[in-house]
Amino acid sequence: MVNTEVKLCGVSLKNPVVPASGTFGFGVEMADSYDLNILGGISLKGTTRDARYGNECPRIAETPCGMINSVGLQNPGIQAFVEQKLPSVRKHFNGAVIANISGFSIDEYVECCAKADAAPQTDILEVNISCPNVHGGGLAFGTSAKAAAEVTRAVKDVCRKPVFIKLSPNVTDITEIARACEDAGADGLTLINTILGMRIDIRRRKPVLANRYGGFSGRAVFPVALRMVNQVAHACSIPVMGCGGVSCAEDVIEMMMAGATAVQVGAENLRNPFVCKEIAESLPAVMEELGIDSLTEIIGII
Numbered sequence: 001m002v003n004t005e006v007k008l009c010g011v012s013l014k015n016p017v018v019p020a021s022g023t024f025g026f027g028v029e030m031a032d033s034y035d036l037n038i039l040g041g042i043s044l045k046g047t048t049r050d051a052r053y054g055n056e057c058p059r060i061a062e063t064p065c066g067m068i069n070s071v072g073l074q075n076p077g078i079q080a081f082v083e084q085k086l087p088s089v090r091k092h093f094n095g096a097v098i099a100n101i102s103g104f105s106i107d108e109y110v111e112c113c114a115k116a117d118a119a120p121q122t123d124i125l126e127v128n129i130s131c132p133n134v135h136g137g138g139l140a141f142g143t144s145a146k147a148a149a150e151v152t153r154a155v156k157d158v159c160r161k162p163v164f165i166k167l168s169p170n171v172t173d174i175t176e177i178a179r180a181c182e183d184a185g186a187d188g189l190t191l192i193n194t195i196l197g198m199r200i201d202i203r204r205r206k207p208v209l210a211n212r213y214g215g216f217s218g219r220a221v222f223p224v225a226l227r228m229v230n231q232v233a234h235a236c237s238i239p240v241m242g243c244g245g246v247s248c249a250e251d252v253i254e255m256m257m258a259g260a261t262a263v264q265v266g267a268e269n270l271r272n273p274f275v276c277k278e279i280a281e282s283l284p285a286v287m288e289e290l291g292i293d294s295l296t297e298i299i300g301i302i
């Protein structure tokens with residue numbers, strides 16, 4: 001029997017497989033499709049202080065081996081998240097519940113993180129400073145080491161649970177931002193969020209997305225994500241959740257060898273809603289084939 005268990009800042013995950021924020025709703029939407037308890041954790045849809053409808057449609061564009069989205073943080077707001085979404089996912093799931101928080105100001109991050117942290121259902125906070133699809137927020141904090149450190153410090157002041165900062169790949173040197181977050185007290189880092197992209201409808205002579213640009217993700221970005229995870233794992237000593245282009249158990253192993261302790265699966269859920277279940281089920285056989293007894297042996301070996 002191989003051992004798939006991993007630990008993130010003292011939180012135990014039965015395996016490293018975690019659906020990424022924004023691609024698995026609030027978890028409960030998938031509870032009728034399969035038993036969620038096969039998953040190590042779930043990162044819930046990004047939540048802001050107030051409810052948001054998100055951006056105008058069209059807000060999804062297809063692209064070979066990936067997609068571009070400009071959903072724009074559609075969510076019911078922190079109050080509904082804490083009062084409805086967290087209790088309802090807990091009814092179906094006993095693994096690690098990750099509350100993903102976004103904001104347009106430090107005050108908003110602080111207020112939302114404090115509320116999510118105080119909720120008994122939350123195990124880990126994931127602070128998204130990397131959303132490319134909203135103006136004046138998200139990414140503005142993730143592309144400056146100083147701003148990233150400020151958000152981290154402010155959020156850490158009001159949280160007792162582990163805080164992971166979710167980093168943007170839309171920067172020249174991701175290790176500079178990663179180190180600033182670690183120095184400011186982050187307990188862990190999640191990377192990568194989406195890469196800024198664009199498609200044009202050449203017949204209509206217009207951008208495909210109403211928002212013009214959007215976040216590119218899916219299988220095509222895997223090598224970029226892997227490289228950044230590896231760079232950050234070497235630059236920092238806090239745990240990393242690797243994310244970007246993961247679509248099978250072999251990708252999970254590769255991400256972990258690059259330095260990830262847990263691995264998130266995003267756009268692939270939209271292509272195959274059962275992919276996280278399939279990865280969790282196939283992981284032990286792939287480990288056996290590769291002679292891996294325990295996943296903790298391979299974290300960051302490259």
Ligand SMILES: Cc1cc2nc3c(=O)[nH]c(=O)nc-3n(C[C@H](O)[C@H](O)[C@H](O)COP(=O)(O)O)c2cc1C
Nearest residue numbers: 020021022046069128192193217218244245266267
């Ligand atoms: C439709 C969609 C919505 C997303 N919404 C969020 C979000 O609310 N918060 C967040 O931190 N990341 C969000 N992301 C980013 C993903 O969590 C993930 O970081 C990114 O897509 C890279 O992983 P992937 O290549 O496996 O999709 C979203 C991605 C997609 C495709």
